[in-house]
Amino acid sequence: MNTATPVLRVRDLSVSFATRQGLVRAVDGLNLDVGTKEVVGIVGESGSGKSVAMYSMLGLVRDANASISGSVAFEGREILGLSDKEMQPLRGGQVGMIFQDPMTALTPVFSVGWQIVEQIRQHSDMTKAQAKERAVELLAEVGIPDARRRVDSFPHEFSGGMRQRVVIAMALSCNPKLLIADEPTTALDVTTQAQILELMGRLRDTHGSSIVIITHDMGVIAEMADRVTVMYAGRPVESGPEVDVVRQPRHPYTWGLLGAVPRLGERNERLATIPGNVMSPLDVPEGCAFAPRCDYVMDRCVQRPPMTGDAHQHACWLDEDRRVEIRSALKEAR
Amino acid sequence: MVSFVVRRIVSAVLVMFSISVMVFLIFFATPGVNPAARIAGRSASPQVLAQVTAEFGLNRPLPIRYGLMMWHLFFKQDLTSYVNIGVKVIPQITGAAPVTLSLVFGAAIIWLVVGVLGGLVAAANRGKWIDPLIMFGGIAAVSIPVFWLGQVVGLLTQTKFHSVFRWLPGSGYVSFTQSPVQWALHLLLPWLTLATLYAGVYARVLRAELVNAMNEDYVRTARAKGLSERRILMRHALRCSLISVVSLFGLDFGSLVGGAALLTEVVFGLPGIGMLTDTSLQNLDLPVIMACVMYGAFFIVVASAVVDVLYAVLDPRVRVVK
Numbered sequence: 254m255n256t257a258t259p260v261l262r263v264r265d266l267s268v269s270f271a272t273r274q275g276l277v278r279a280v281d282g283l284n285l286d287v288g289t290k291e292v293v294g295i296v297g298e299s300g301s302g303k304s305v306a307m308y309s310m311l312g313l314v315r316d317a318n319a320s321i322s323g324s325v326a327f328e329g330r331e332i333l334g335l336s337d338k339e340m341q342p343l344r345g346g347q348v349g350m351i352f353q354d355p356m357t358a359l360t361p362v363f364s365v366g367w368q369i370v371e372q373i374r375q376h377s378d379m380t381k382a383q384a385k386e387r388a389v390e391l392l393a394e395v396g397i398p399d400a401r402r403r404v405d406s407f408p409h410e411f412s413g414g415m416r417q418r419v420v421i422a423m424a425l426s427c428n429p430k431l432l433i434a435d436e437p438t439t440a441l442d443v444t445t446q447a448q449i450l451e452l453m454g455r456l457r458d459t460h461g462s463s464i465v466i467i468t469h470d471m472g473v474i475a476e477m478a479d480r481v482t483v484m485y486a487g488r489p490v491e492s493g494p495e496v497d498v499v500r501q502p503r504h505p506y507t508w509g510l511l512g513a514v515p516r517l518g519e520r521n522e523r524l525a526t527i528p529g530n531v532m533s534p535l536d537v538p539e540g541c542a543f544a545p546r547c548d549y550v551m552d553r554c555v556q557r558p559p560m561t562g563d564a565h566q567h568a569c570w571l572d573e574d575r576r577v578e579i580r581s582a583l584k585e586a587r
Numbered sequence: 588m589v590s591f592v593v594r595r596i597v598s599a600v601l602v603m604f605s606i607s608v609m610v611f612l613i614f615f616a617t618p619g620v621n622p623a624a625r626i627a628g629r630s631a632s633p634q635v636l637a638q639v640t641a642e643f644g645l646n647r648p649l650p651i652r653y654g655l656m657m658w659h660l661f662f663k664q665d666l667t668s669y670v671n672i673g674v675k676v677i678p679q680i681t682g683a684a685p686v687t688l689s690l691v692f693g694a695a696i697i698w699l700v701v702g703v704l705g706g707l708v709a710a711a712n713r714g715k716w717i718d719p720l721i722m723f724g725g726i727a728a729v730s731i732p733v734f735w736l737g738q739v740v741g742l743l744t745q746t747k748f749h750s751v752f753r754w755l756p757g758s759g760y761v762s763f764t765q766s767p768v769q770w771a772l773h774l775l776l777p778w779l780t781l782a783t784l785y786a787g788v789y790a791r792v793l794r795a796e797l798v799n800a801m802n803e804d805y806v807r808t809a810r811a812k813g814l815s816e817r818r819i820l821m822r823h824a825l826r827c828s829l830i831s832v833v834s835l836f837g838l839d840f841g842s843l844v845g846g847a848a849l850l851t852e853v854v855f856g857l858p859g860i861g862m863l864t865d866t867s868l869q870n871l872d873l874p875v876i877m878a879c880v881m882y883g884a885f886f887i888v889v890a891s892a893v894v895d896v897l898y899a900v901l902d903p904r905v906r907v908v909k
Binding site: 350364376 | 808
């Protein structure tokens with residue numbers, strides 16, 4: 254975040270859904286800055302509101318019961334609340350998206366080339382032949398062998414990893430300034446995951462896109478991200494440079510997330526978990542959302558802790574001394 | 588694709604063969620029925636019975652009987668009606684088929700256009716007043732019995748508002764070769780009556796499919812690509828939703844051509860296959876019944892084969908099945 258206007262600047266983004274049981278706050282006060290060519294990770298368990306936050310920015314939350322507030326500025330221009338028509342040049346043109354499940358993300362009845370050409374022609378004046386040529390280039394670039402022949406294949410004729418490459422090629426087809434990747438590797442097997450991450454890193458360098466990567470996998474964050482925001486139950490609980498958050502995590506929830514990454518050489522231990530589940534979004538307490546599952550919960554936690562700190566922010570009432578104490582005890586135990 | 592079509596045709600022929608065997612067994616190998624009497628006609632003399640028995644091999648093994656029956660039915664085409672002695676069966680079928688085909692083809696075009704348009708408009712305007720309005724129209728159209736609608740339409744145009752509908756002819760059928768204009772005029776009300784029910788069904792089915800499709804992941808991808816809502820609906824969602832409409836259409840079209848348009852035919856006095864089947868059933872006219880069943884089965888099998896080929900055109904996932 255060293256340029257004057259960040260590519261993406263999100264302030265106090267909130268998304269809530271009116272349900273029969275009451276108001277569900279899926280995203281509550283998210284702040285995010287994404288600089289040029291920067292990779293920002295958003296991490297949290299399933300149901301922590303990461304994906305909804307990203308979809309709401311581009312107007313992809315179609316639920317009539319949803320209400321979205323806050324501010325989302327793309328290159329300095331407010332985009333929250335734009336109409337579909339005003340949003341169209343942004344979607345797919347300046348902002349590309351990659352989705353979690355490549356098996357269902359492509360329309361099954363059209364060839365992959367057709368689908369890429371469709372997007373290119375939506376955002377540029379290229380002829381069909383030119384766009385097709387570009388599609389072949391893109392497919393080759395994302396590592397699909399024999400791209401000139403494969404461009405006419407249908408989605409079901411590709412494996413999951415190859416389909417995700419197609420989705421990435423499509424997202425990059427208009428050289429977007431920002432790429433939003435929603436759990437791009439979750440549905441893939443481990444070796445394919447590594448390839449896709451490597452590919453995204455390489456494409457960031459060649460296409461110059463900033464990337465927001467949503468994941469629940471701290472390994473992906475460590476691999477890719479420059480900066481990280483950790484979300485719990487719709488709220489940001491910790492954010493900062495990747496090295497700081499991964500090396501010196503400050504929030505008990507982040508400790509738990511990092512503890513849940515299995516390490517080599519610790520064979521006989523059970524896989525570490527955070528006790529309990531993410532609560533139903535209806536039961537999120539007024540105070541700290543993580544308090545019901547937190548080992549270090551205090552009386553103060555009935556009040557909602559604000560995000561404090563400069564570059565490395567966190568939302569927790571634990572004071573610095575106590576935190577260092579617990580951390581060293583945790584390391585000891587490990 | 589070619590091998591797919593060939594395979595589909597071969598299997599259609601096999602299905603036809605099995606149906607013919609089953610129909611034959613039901614009608615001519617059921618214990619207690621004397622097929623010779625059924626073929627020879629009402630009050631036939633013992634000599635005629637003996638002659639029929641010899642000619643159709645009724646005292647010979649079953650497979651030979653089946654072969655001889657098919658030979659007489661399709662190749663020699665000299666099978667005669669049991670009730671109207673001397674009237675051959677095949678010409679009755681070929682006379683009735685164009686009537687039914689004219690009726691069903693015209694109605695199908697109307698119901699496809701109206702149904703698809705209705706489904707599209709309803710799905711595109713989901714949540715606005717026009718969507719429930721179209722869906723209510725659909726359920727109303729589905730609920731009105733054809734015979735009632737036909738009678739009412741006939742009554743209104745022929746009596747109460749006859750001055751307005753003077754240009755409409757009464758019931759009956761005029762062949763296309765005789766007079767194309769009269770053909771169309773005679774069929775206009777039957778077309779609309781028959782199409783009403785199906786247009787309602789198709790509009791509702793297509794709307795449901797479209798609404799489902801619009802919640803699919805690939806539609807979200809299409810939105811994220813920056814496509815307009817109209818393009819997403821018309822290209823992505825509609826194309827995927829048409830697959831189930833096509834399969835529905837194949838079944839409906841096949842069974843209607845095969846005789847299920849009976850009610851419409853009776854109400855409007857159209858001498859089609861449905862009517863022929865109906866009269867032959869009432870008279871227990873076995874040779875005619877058998878021919879009608881075979882004819883109906885033929886169209887259902889052909890329609891489902893055409894549907895499968897269309898499926899493969901619409902859905903590439905079907906195509907590669909080896």
